[in-house]
Amino acid sequence: QYERVLLGHGSGGKLSADLIQRVFLAELGNEVLSxxxxxxxxxxxxxxxxxxxxxxxxxxxxxxxxxxxxxxxxxxxxxxxxxxxxxxxxxxxxxxxxxxxxxxxxxxxxxxxxxxxxxxxxxxxxxxxxxxxxxxxxxxxxxxxxxxxxxxxxxxxxxxAANRELSIRNARPGDQIIVSGTIGDHGMTIMSTREGIEFETALESDTAPLNDLTRVMLDACPSIRVMRDPTRGGVSSTLNELATASKVGISLDEASIPVRAEVHSACEMLGLDPMYVANEGKLIVVVPEQDCQSLLTVMKQHSRGRDAAVIGSVVADHTGMVVMRSLIGGQRVVTMLAGEQLPRIC
Amino acid sequence: QYERVLLGHGSGGKLSADLIQRVFLAELGNEVLSxxxxxxxxxxxxxxxxxxxxxxxxxxxxxxxxxxxxxxxxxxxxxxxxxxxxxxxxxxxxxxxxxxxxxxxxxxxxxxxxxxxxxxxxxxxxxxxxxxxxxxxxxxxxxxxxxxxxxxxxxxxxxxAANRELSIRNARPGDQIIVSGTIGDHGMTIMSTREGIEFETALESDTAPLNDLTRVMLDACPSIRVMRDPTRGGVSSTLNELATASKVGISLDEASIPVRAEVHSACEMLGLDPMYVANEGKLIVVVPEQDCQSLLTVMKQHSRGRDAAVIGSVVADHTGMVVMRSLIGGQRVVTMLAGEQLPRIC
Ligand SMILES: Nc1ncnc2c1ncn2[C@@H]1O[C@H](COP(=O)(O)OP(=O)(O)OP(=O)(O)O)[C@@H](O)[C@H]1O
Ligand SMILES: Nc1ncnc2c1ncn2[C@@H]1O[C@H](COP(=O)(O)OP(=O)(O)OP(=O)(O)O)[C@@H](O)[C@H]1O
Ligand SMILES: [Mg+2]
Ligand SMILES: [Mg+2]
Ligand SMILES: [Mg+2]
Ligand SMILES: [Mg+2]
Ligand SMILES: [Mg+2]
Ligand SMILES: [Mg+2]
Missing domain, CATH: 3.30.1330.10 (PurM-like, N-terminal domain)
Incomplete structure (x- = not known):
């Protein structure tokens, strides 16, 4: 174990979760906080x-x-x-x-x-x-x-609202998973700015308020189970938290995950996976299958959800794990962010 | 004017007030914040x-x-x-x-x-x-x-509570001013610790929760007009804020202000006035004259108010100013903390 605070304790990944559990929740834990x-x-x-x-x-x-x-x-x-x-x-x-x-x-x-x-x-x-x-x-x-x-x-x-109860524990097998737009924009913007890297098409943070989008989504689709903003640790870390908290498995389809070309290039250049890169204007939503298409339609009509896409589903298999079918067809386990990646992204 | 942040901007005195007005309220001001x-x-x-x-x-x-x-x-x-x-x-x-x-x-x-x-x-x-x-x-x-x-x-x-309305704007001429105990304990503890000064009787911070005391006070005396915790900037800065916000004058009697002997010595040694030193477990309360003695009695019965004392009164004269009758009999204006005093006291 570590005796001192590491940069990775601020990453939003495994080390963050561990510090929160061991140091904070161990002492301060209560029903709401925990x-x-x-x-x-x-x-x-x-x-x-x-x-x-x-x-x-x-x-x-x-x-x-x-x-x-x-x-x-x-x-x-x-x-x-x-x-x-x-x-x-x-x-x-x-x-x-x-x-x-x-x-x-x-x-x-x-x-x-x-x-x-x-x-x-x-x-x-x-x-x-x-x-x-x-x-x-x-x-x-x-x-x-x-x-x-x-x-x-x-x-x-x-x-x-009076009778709404979203929770990270609510995902159920069969539910679909939607991301509200392209991933990795914020994190790659900060990293490339810091590294002094310039790309042909300029990168730009996606930082934006999502409350108008969520209002429209909840009005149109009261059956929404979970929403979550994939900030530090990226989509991978958020989905791992979801799989653990809801005691379900998650299946992803890499081909369906929206990534801007310039984010993709920046990630390749820095050897990073956009699934672990922070977002500041995106959300993940879990919705029962029968309401998925209507929710997707509503999201795509909103300026903050124009690039929304179904990226996978909740499954009864591999509880607590996120498994991704990759572009070339194989399956791989997508874990929480393990190392430090990049400090001070937000 | 200043072009950069100074240590004094964190003092809780004049510079703090000025930065909050010029930079924060100027842009973000609204009825509640302002x-x-x-x-x-x-x-x-x-x-x-x-x-x-x-x-x-x-x-x-x-x-x-x-x-x-x-x-x-x-x-x-x-x-x-x-x-x-x-x-x-x-x-x-x-x-x-x-x-x-x-x-x-x-x-x-x-x-x-x-x-x-x-x-x-x-x-x-x-x-x-x-x-x-x-x-x-x-x-x-x-x-x-x-x-x-x-x-x-x-x-x-x-x-x-349903119909309680305390506000720093509520002080009225004739009201009495009580402090809940000795002043300067927290600030002098931090300063002497930092300076490595040891006193015969050890100094100790007064840091404490005041919510049980305030509950008892408000139950016993619903006519309380204002309460305020004199933290950074000390009692002087708090009373100046009060005088300005309520558009009244404040008269203080130095002899009645409770200061521990060891705080007094430490202040003398470091050339400080306890009126400007931070407290973390004390409050100032303004109360109509007719309720002052009963409130004082209630406060003195509480462990957090044992040393409570009436230190002055609200007057119609010298609006916006705090004037103190000193130990040797003269009168002096007590202003807000002007310089930096000591950073990082809380
Ligand atoms: N020091 C802490 N003490 C207690 N609980 C904490 C602490 N830090 C985080 N948490 C809790 O851990 C959970 C995750 O926190 P985290 O900051 O990762 O979430 P977030 O705010 O959604 O993400 P980000 O900070 O990247 O925007 C939250 O429920 C939060 O209340
Ligand atoms: N950056 C800021 N932006 C807007 N309002 C501010 C800011 N800083 C302070 N204020 C406001 O100024 C007032 C005084 O703040 P201050 O921090 O001095 O009070 P306090 O918390 O009672 O004192 P202390 O911080 O010493 O405990 C408060 O009403 C606070 O909301
Ligand atoms: Mg957080
Ligand atoms: Mg979040
Ligand atoms: Mg957050
Ligand atoms: Mg404050
Ligand atoms: Mg205060
Ligand atoms: Mg405060």
Missing amino acids: SLEDSATLSLDSQTNLPNHRNSGPRIAFTTDSFVVKPLFFPGGDIGKLAVHGTVNDLAVAGATPLYLSAAFILEEGFAIESLQRIVVSMRQACDEAGVTLVTGDTKVVDRGKGDEVFITTTGIGLH | SLEDSATLSLDSQTNLPNHRNSGPRIAFTTDSFVVKPLFFPGGDIGKLAVHGTVNDLAVAGATPLYLSAAFILEEGFAIESLQRIVVSMRQACDEAGVTLVTGDTKVVDRGKGDEVFITTTGIGLH
């Missing part, structure tokens, strides 16, 4: 002013993420946009309507106020687009060399 | 699933703080306790019952897992004591030299 959903679901009883699970009061969704991306500004976005979209999306894929955000800033002494201002403007635009209000904040400063320009932690509150 | 309360108050309408101010649904309190204290462990507490208490207290002084927390960790590569574990154990104990549940989290890792062991951002959700 379910490891994108957002916690909390019930508030307006009558008694006491917390009260599964009663008549509104159920709220609650989620947090820190953002430490480097560089701060990249093609398609910046740390501010990411900080709003990331938290909005964790609420949205939980099936909730995102309403309110908090933002806590850890600034490094010497950071340019002008850059901070650009980030704040970008956050405001992102809030406006997503229809959320930033209602509380915090500002701390650390001495030069003890931080890295700016870290932002956003926390979000959303509201659940 | 009121600059310890917690945002949000109304959720359980019927329509839409945000709706001042309606029948429950009103929730929402607040966030990042913690970057150095050293991580200090007499009386550690960064984990502080991260729980700080957010619990911002909910409590808003008059809300703290219920749920999120915690986002930014870990530096190489940080010892054992230290992280100690912090997590400490957070769990603090959550148990305060009666709150940690329901969601996040874990990011930054490369060595780009962070400082661990930063923690906690965000809290609390519930307001």
